[in-house]
Amino acid sequence: MSVSTNTVTSLPGPDPQASFRQERENQKFDPVQMHYFLEGSKARAEAIKRLTQQMERDPVLASDSSIYDLNKEQQRELTAVKINRMARYIENDDPKDFNLRMSLFGLFDPQVATRIGINLGLFLSCVRGNGTPEQIEYWTFNKETAGLKSIYGCFGMTELAHGSNVAGLETTATYDEATEEFVINTPHIGATKWWIGGAAHSSTHCSVYARLIVKGKDYGVKTFVVPLRDSNHDLMPGVTVGDIGAKMGRDGIDNGWIQFSDVRVPRFFMLQKFCKVSKEGKVTLPPLEQLSYSALLGGRVSMVLDSYRMSAKMSTIALRYAVARRQFKGSSSSDGKETQLINYPLHQRRLFPYLAQAYVLSAAALKVEHTIEQTLDDLDAAVASNDMPAIMRSIDGMKSLFIDSGSLKSTSTWLGAEAIDQCRQACGGHGYSSYSGFGKAYNDWVVQCTWEGDNNVLAMSVGKPIVRSISEVLDKGKKVRGSTSFLNHTKENLGETPVISNVSDLQDLKKILTAIEVLIMRLGADAVKTIKANGGNQDSVSPQLVVISKLKANHYALEEYIRRVDTHDNSELKPYLLSLGRLYAASMIIDRFAGDFLTYSVLSTKVVAENNSINLPKLCEEVRPHVITYTDSFQLSDMIINSAIGKFDGNVYENYFGIVKANNPPFKTKAPYSGSLEAMLNRPAKEERERFEKIGQAKQFLSKGL
């Protein structure tokens, strides 16, 4: 059974494809049906396939292993060429299709997705969220920005010395009544706009966050549209931009810095949906200023979707490799061959949680995506009709959305980063090859943990209102509405009564949900005490706030996953979905929050121990026979996977060797720098290079009389 009949082999080599054939012959459910579940509908699943086919055939958009060999300049150029090509699709696509296209790009070439997303998602969201109807109409449609035409925007929020604290930004926009203009100025190095994606080489306009100064009074940070480049793509006077240079990843994005030296823009370039400045310099302050910070929400929500897709892609690669790879003759080796990695309990324990994570996060992503659309539409309608009760309802909705998107963004991007790293390690040495796909994925990914709301800052800002609600429920009997309404039951759930005291209860996902709720209550009530002991200082419990945020995100995801499994129309899938849900919950308890569950006696010691030694191994056994089907269900084609060791056919060694040889032809046996090495190896002896002047005759001669 020699696999490589195309080359001479002295002995038969490994045949990983045989393992794949065997796994797929035993397929127990239909991956296409499962894909409908994961994407929420057959229509969306089919759209994804249709769009993928279009892109993998497109000569410009298609990606392959060669991207792993590009340097920064090549990545920058390729990304620009792809954006130019995408401009032809945006003219043709239904907007929903284009969004899906962007979501897929986020998975196989995230730099393209980001570079377009900054323009459509951040610049235009800022205009939409802060502009008058005319300003929105003009910059979005009249100027065809929404069609990647004429204007290309960037998002000028962050400064060198200010990121998370938007209210502390220092760029100034001083109103000059004489000319009816704003003067935009960078007062010092710390206020240099920094990290601005697209600024270095792409953007024509920037939505600048700057302090509004009128008649010497500082009205705080507002937004202004400031042109950076003219239609000939030359820099405007007074505008300095530079390239921020090399980054850990996403080198294809031209992040830049911007300094404004008294750049003047007309009064009507200030976005004035809320705050208005009249000709004469009369400032009307917004009644609902909090509504003006919604530009980042859409991005946060889409990162949850990215986290699902990335977890799916990474676990697919690592699980396929684990099926293909054999190492050591373990206890489950029966056929004389070495054991497949996938059959080692440790390997299952390491990888299956990330597979389950992809499934659970898909539910959360779909829900929060739907919620933001609904909430923003409701708000727009309420503001347009000036319906105050509806506006207040919308504000409640926004508050819930802030908590949900903030906890989900931070938690899911952390989980995504962990999935990439752990899946890489599970592929051993080969995980370190660029061609396996993990390195670039990680480097491109991890910025999600610090951008558009640093994860720790976000998590704290989610934890704070939750703890405040707990305090108000306990001290004032206040009623909480929205996604944290379970907090109303805090009082009766304090103490040390375990929610789960029998390991078999872990089969019941709803019980686990209750356990998470009770843990949040007890942890939060404890935090309330500590805050009081620290004179009301919430920072004193900041590590606990982060834990609460993570628990909240897990609760959201698991709750929606359960709901979707319960209500899904294909009941044949249900047992396979439940196994993954239980595995996700069980490993979350052990790997992430065991200390917390035990400290607050939400689970008994016995349950935690048996979860680890009995329940989790049992769940891994349940999942094991279906790993290939579970991963095939993500329906990720080889172009999207783009991994030498993770292709559909499982022929890992031939695929990997083939890519290595194609991308690094062995014909040139000497490196261009071989001369340095040869000069070193063949150098004359030290004494000779020292002109023999420390030894022999020289030594005798020189040391005379010394």
Next chain:
Amino acid sequence: MSVSTNTVTSLPGPDPQASFRQERENQKFDPVQMHYFLEGSKARAEAIKRLTQQMERDPVLASDSSIYDLNKEQQRELTAVKINRMARYIENDDPKDFNLRMSLFGLFDPQVATRIGINLGLFLSCVRGNGTPEQIEYWTFNKETAGLKSIYGCFGMTELAHGSNVAGLETTATYDEATEEFVINTPHIGATKWWIGGAAHSSTHCSVYARLIVKGKDYGVKTFVVPLRDSNHDLMPGVTVGDIGAKMGRDGIDNGWIQFSDVRVPRFFMLQKFCKVSKEGKVTLPPLEQLSYSALLGGRVSMVLDSYRMSAKMSTIALRYAVARRQFKGSSSSDGKETQLINYPLHQRRLFPYLAQAYVLSAAALKVEHTIEQTLDDLDAAVASNDMPAIMRSIDGMKSLFIDSGSLKSTSTWLGAEAIDQCRQACGGHGYSSYSGFGKAYNDWVVQCTWEGDNNVLAMSVGKPIVRSISEVLDKGKKVRGSTSFLNHTKENLGETPVISNVSDLQDLKKILTAIEVLIMRLGADAVKTIKANGGNQDSVSPQLVVISKLKANHYALEEYIRRVDTHDNSELKPYLLSLGRLYAASMIIDRFAGDFLTYSVLSTKVVAENNSINLPKLCEEVRPHVITYTDSFQLSDMIINSAIGKFDGNVYENYFGIVKANNPPFKTKAPYSGSLEAMLNRPAKEERERFEKIGQAKQFLSKGL
């Protein structure tokens, strides 16, 4: 107080240096004295300074921010040029100095260190560990390999389909009595030597791990010296090498693949310290084969030292940035300025454990470094004099060393990776800039978690003998010797009695050591039960084995740290060292093993809760005033730090902006690829590009009669 008097500023900018001056004015202990402690002696600390000065002044060896902008080809070339330069130092250096030099290189340019280390550390270690005295003499000294001259070796162990399972390697070395030669052959693609550092372009020789086949009989894997290139650096016939291509990091290393197609080497090229093959093909098998696998031990030990240095460097950058950076007006803001990140409790909780980690790991690194030297010397002496009792003692020593180095290598490299990642995140967005130093550090580092003994495989292989010992102590009353002798007390420590039931006991580091010991015993005893229930299958408890290995490493490090603090001659440093030791232990309990300590009732619930809410915040407060002095104590010069935001002077914004501008001059305001973007933005309308053939007259004309 305008800082930037060199440029025009409209308003005063941030003055981070003022914060540094203030911290250093309040310095409470001498960082130079602390450095002596960290390096184990004044002599070694001073040698490090002397060597650093030499290297930072050397025109070839010195590094700066430009390395963050190099592509793979440039990194490869630069690395080769630096190796050539290092060859001049190795001729001059005392061997101890050269080792220190390599250790420092591991910190500021690890690719150079690795590429030399493969030759001196792996190839020559293999020759030393497996060769006859003549073979050692010849390849190490006669051929001047040890002086980076004439011969350059690589280490041919791993194959495409085999990494961790060395005994399963498939390259063959078949003895041909007729010519007294071995025929080296790669029988199929899976046996292609893979990941071989230095093979692609550098090495002249390879220590090949291959199956010894004599007269049709397979004697298992032995080692052979096989020339790859002649003295003209041309490939030998039958030898194919190729470049493995792009990697997640360390692109400056020319990892390669090798295929041997019936390459013949003389009989005396087989390394025959243990196993011997006579002219006639008589094979004498080694009496102590386990001694032949020591080549990797040295590398594992040096990775513990690397982990200390890397944790030191990363925490220095992140803590300096935290002192410089201000964000939000938190509760500790008194002067009207925003609060320094360093003064936020969460930021302290996130970063201080990595500072403490560096201190604690330094102790472990020094001890295990000393132990391996001692053990290998003892073994060599014992083998040379054929002193069997001494050999058996050495084998015991080797077994302890295997456990200690295996648990430390895996645990400390994981901790190192975590330190880099967490320190990067603590610097927010700026951590993602290449010039901050985190990205390259991470990408270069994480291979340490999978190479030279995959961390999970190593951790399991450490956990197994520990659990076996526990089983033997419990069932057979066996006595354990060496570093796990505390296991002899397993029986009396089972049950649920807490070792620590009062939070104040956490001040006593020896009590914490006992707590770790008892946790290992209880966890191990539980594992013994599970193994029995699973028919003796140790794989069934593999996740627990990994936890045991991590606990063992923490125990080793903390025990040695306590010993060194207790016996250090400068008693003024002691309180500062104890704070860090306690902080390390306290955060280890909460962040890594809280679930385990509680599940096995080693600590009471109350202690864990109070550790989190009282003890850890208190320790953070103790450490806070000295962070700059603690980090200055690592005595890392700006060249070694090589971070735009982590320099000694704390002038983060000017330094960072300066590097960005120098490495990416803003003069060229259009990118080379600007044409693609301009073509997109200024493209004619879609209808025009579609030749108006879907609308207007064409539409009317074409749709006639349809």
